Amino acid sequence: MTGTAGIADTVDVVVVGGGAMGSAAAWRLARRGVDVVLLEQFAAGHTNGASHGASRIFRLSYPDPVYIGLAQEAQRLWRDLEDDTGTRLLTITGGVDHGDHPYLHELADGLAAAGVPHQWLAPQEAAERWPGLRFTTPALFYPDSGRLHADRSVAALQAAAEASGATVRHSTPVTAIEVLGDDAVLVHTDSGSYRARRVVAAVNAWASKLLGGLAPLPPLRVTQEQPAHFAAREAEEGWPSFGHRFADGSADARTFFGGIYGLATPGEGIKVGFHGVGPEVDPDHRDFTPEPTQLAALREYTRRWLPGVDPDDFTPISCTYTTTPDENFVLDRHGPVVVATGFSGHGFKFVPAIGRVLADLALDGAHPDRRFAFAR
Template identity: 50%
Template structure:
């Protein structure tokens, strides 16, 4: 069977779904191919919540997240689904880089303010603060499961075709304006293919191009149970204080957010074991989990550090943690979201659709 479309998207996670939506909105025909069933938990897009965080210093990221906020709001209105909970986000620990973020916020009119440790502790009784805190009120969390479903609904309303359980067996490039994408049952002919395959990016593209190194890790955050259901929880990012030896046991900075019905999600960032995405054990690494429980016990008096439920997901990371958004002939690549991409998804979808249309991505994101 042969099907002809303008664009094929390979990978049906949040980035592929956002790309399919953006392509459909541009008036082009698009088919999305996902190797697993809808709603699978084998990659990086499953789960209930993600941080929505505007605390970036680089203008490219601030522009992208500002665009993403507007697009999330538009998608929410379009689908009648609440997608963002703007409960605010606190950044603390190593204060010096936060000063630069605050300056960037001021230059772009993004609302943020510094609070003392005492002010923050009084406001958020479930957490401990030992240094000044940068609070960003127009941040919080993305309702990830609802967001993924809303992107698909919007894309399909615009004419996109989603094909699940359709692993791609080959991508054959013919010059700069033609590509064949082959599955077990169908051959798709298109002008462009957008590859958003997450942890499987190298497996899909290794015969076509050489990308910067992408490291796939199995990350192991956990949900911790609150001791008092009335306590308010902001989302958070927390960096170790380089002046203190008390944080020497940390594996990395931490992040987290309250997930209704599941507890407060806390995780190390990008330090899980390197894995083959097709050979994961989904089990928490015991020493890292113990350190995470120690961290929760020290920094979250409002949580039961012994009552935690580990989660398993993947990061696909670049060395710089900057995204790869680029085009190679008729092949567009969105990869290396390095554990901080979800919040940007609708804007990244727009960038990928633009790349498929011949427009360049911001220089920071080119391979």
């Protein structure tokens, strides 16, 4: 690349952001024969964003048919990616939600309407099936849920993209995006520039910093989320993915920030965390240190509700959430700039399907559901 002389390399599409979403977009674009380069500001395998680690929940359990359909598409594409790369990424463990929040009944109604397998279990039946969890209310079980290996998924997406002709560059921060017209954009880095018809900016927590003025972003709240791995007393392979929701205004909802999620991370224990309640941060200036009040509440939750873990044997972990006011994603295009952000802590399961959506937006402008637009 010869940007130091003011001459830019020319490609069809530049994807900015080599996390899961950007890597998926590069894969789907390259599979369509597009000349694409993927630029990631950090080294491969970094832990600065939202795509690292060994475990993410996969589930079809949404009350919304649009999200259910997107998850079903993603499930098929995860298997395609496994076949393409010879990598195991998606492990089906089953999943269970419980608690006294009416949202569980909304989930059941949505799954029934979509024909997704699920069933209600009595508390005693659920406890016998999963002795590591305590149940006091009926539990909603989803046999098709499971976990994804995040680090392997990102590596597989990038390997598949490269195998289809994409160029992947790590440690290449983008310093600016310059819009030249409806079909022309310059993407500047420290080492030079790229000229392209489109740029796909999948930078999540960095969206406001990089795209301010280039696209009409909704308000984005970036938080440092602080789950932990707890040592398992019950064998890790027997655990489902799980969620526990407390009724609004209840004492448990106040104590445990509304509810928790969890799943096994083989070799590391049982991952348990709160959803989207961490302290707001600048993604470039994080300390990765657990907030003491929330960590204490997480440990107290495990004492009360997870007999299958040791609440005194744990390892804190850290990632970012980038959350929109309605927790719907941002998947839209403004001129030649395609934007992917605001995944609000529940986006990873959809990664390969979102890659397809971003490829559509870049190539023919086809928009997904309106809930993902800049203006909702």
